[in-house]
Amino acid sequence: MGCGRVILCVLFPPLAVLDRGCGSIVIVTLLTLAGWVPGVIGALVINNNRKA
16 A cells, blocks of 8 residues: 555545445445544555455
8 A cells, every 4th residue: 555545545535445346435435424533444444455
């Protein structure tokens, strides 16, 4: 995960997971609506997963 991706995760989490699939976008969007910090954490975890 590059530095630009980390900055994107912090600034706008749903945009950072666009290439990970529809389920990831929905999960991160719901987490972001629940609170900014859970959305950022979710985006970082999904982007840090090397299997996807």
